[in-house]
Amino acid sequence: MNAHELTPTLRDDLAGFIGDIERLESIVATWEEEPRSVVAAHKLAIEALNSEAFRRLIRALKADPAALAAMKSAASDELVYAVLRRYNLLKASLHERVEQALDSVRPMLKSHGGDVELVGVRPPKVEVRFKGACDGCPASTLTFHAGVKKALQDVCPEITEVVQIKGLSADAESGVRFISPFALNAEGNWIPAGMLSEFPDRIVRSMSLENRKVILYRDGASITCxxxxxxxxxxxIHDGEVEGGIIICPHHGFRYDLASGECLTAPEVQLQPHAVRIVGAKVEVRITA
Structure with a gap:
């Protein structure tokens, strides 16, 4: 190891500073356990000192409205923001929290060949788009409500509207039925809805489950609720006429796709989905909020 490897490059950009730190950390990672432990303890001691100094500085600045305004302005600088976030002295931005929420569901989506991307953050609205197998999948409505929308509103309660922008990809294999990953292996609150044989093919059946009035529709081996x-x-809408997997509301003629719940009359709305699974010959439903 030479001195050059340990000397940070003179720079003023955030990416460069982070690169220097990561390069030094990669060197330390090759050391024996004892010197690595000393470096780690030294790092924690410095961070504790810096954190307390920043806290006292911010506490003093908050007492002066003009200084507080200047501090907020300074925090818009990416380098200042990154350091203050490192010491948990600033809350994560809404955009960061939105990405954090999407990251929490991506492993489940990717396990089924899909993904979700952020289209836009326009408080109190967030727009997302499904990709891969999740785009156009018959279970995408359930995935959206039980997975993506719930994760976003759990992490970002100030977001009151989550909009799914229709994807443009055609990655999903034609003719393959996907099951929402959020309906598979989920624990608890599964309610027996009957035996599979009790659901005639392509017939809408209405029932009450946990004081919620629902409809179930079977199309071959697939059942939606x-x-x-x-x-x-x-x-x-249970008395509505069904044509080719489309149910027509008997009151005002709105048309809904019984595979996805999508409204063909007004694409901005859709039926509220509930999770369905078939265990052996039994049909079970989990009511979504």
Whole structure:
């Protein structure tokens, strides 16, 4: 090891500073355990000192409105922001928290050949788009509500509207039915809905589960479940005419795809989905909030 390897490069950009730190950390990682432990303890001691100094500085600045305004302005600099975030002296930005929420569901989506990307953050609205197998998948509505939308609103309660932008890809294999990853192997709150043989093919069946009125629709080996309420005015739709997997609301004629819940009359709305799974010959439903 030579002195050059240990000397940080003179620079003023965040990426460069981080690169120097990572390069030095990679060198330390090759050392024996005892010197590595000493370096780690030294690092923690310096960080504790810096953290307390920053806290006292910020506490003093907050007492002066003009200084507080200047501090907030300085925090918009990416390098200042990164350091203050490193010491947990600033809350994560909304954009960071949105990405954190999406990252929490991506492993599950990717295990099924799909993904989700952030289209835009426009408080109180967030727009997302499915990619890969999740784009156009019959279970994408359930994936959106039980996975992506729930994760976003759990992490970012100030977001009151999550919009799914229709994807443009055609990655999903034609003719393959996907099951929402959020309906598989999920624990708890599964309610028996009957035997598979009790659901005639391509016939809508209505029932009440946990005081919620729902409809179930079987198409071959696949069963979907939705709230028995038109997204237009909330009227029940179970008596609607079914044509080619499309149910027509008997009250105002809104048309819904029974595979996805998508409204073909007004694409901005859809039926509220509930998770369905088939265990042996039994059909079970989990009611979503």
């Amino acid at each position: 939705f709230e028995n309420a038109c997204a237009h005015l909330g009227f029940p």
